[in-house]
Amino acid sequence: MNYVSAGQYYKETFGTKVYRLALDAGCTCPTRDGTLGFGGCIFCSGSGSGEFAANRDLSVREQLREAKAKVEAKCKGGKYIAYFQNFTNTYGDEEVLSGKYEDAISDPEVVGLSIATRPDCLSERMYEILADLAGRTHLYIELGLQTIHEESAKWMRRGYDLPVFEEAVRRLASLPGNLYVIVHVILDFPCETKKQMIETISYCAHLPIHGIKIANLNVLKGTDLAGEYEKNPFRLMERQEYCDLLAEAVEKLRPDIVIYRMTGDGAKRDLIAPLWVADKRMTRNTIDAYFREHDVVQGRYY
Ligand code: SF4
8 A cells, every 4th residue: 555745745746855834824713713713623722733833923034034044954955835834824814815925935945835724714816816826836725624524523613514625625626727735634533433533534535635634633732622631531542553543544545645744743842642742753663663564655646
């Protein structure tokens, strides 16, 4: 069984290493500002799931400069993808946001733009802006699905129904140019069985998506999930158990789907559970060893 890693995809697409620079477009979310609710998704931190993003008070060009400075020692001749990561980056004044996207791609070292958002926050004007961008750069639209199960979606306070997601994926994927849809999925919701988790992955595999980010549920300080966990500590998977499930999940995906992430990646200082996630190297080694043993190998991107 083959899978494609992000590093491999970047190498084959851009001919070099590519680093993602996390930026902040200054947005919020409809589940935070009172439009659909307050408090956001149950697991989401105050920084809108973007612990590593730059300072939103800076201009996009300044954010890029700062973010590059942090990775330049590692980057050496590599290229960058500007990644509007935290909160809902198509939620706001479309022309203002468009200006920020343009600022990001105007940097000659930036070879692509990644925009994390929600499928219910794509206006007609935003579709036009995205179609135009996709004609000029590699454009990655990252949609937070997390689960296909409505009860779980209610539990996590997602705020939109599955058909809204599916329609957005199909419409985005049909736009001309270099537009790629990446879906975010979370495994190990305490209200789901493993079978349900795999159903979410199988559903994604049948959609016209380019990539997926799979995370195990992380309980982070300051989130409403942390409050629930404190009151009623629910069971989370151990590392090995998660690796088993991950291998099963990868098996369900099409071999051309790029896997951008395999575990949660909240800031270590905020992590409450499961603590094994903090040891990224050990987790990566366990996943690699397990995959080798079960003939899950990196394939080519084509
Ligand atoms: S939509 Fe994303 S950023 Fe907004 S609350 Fe939910 S997880 Fe956080």
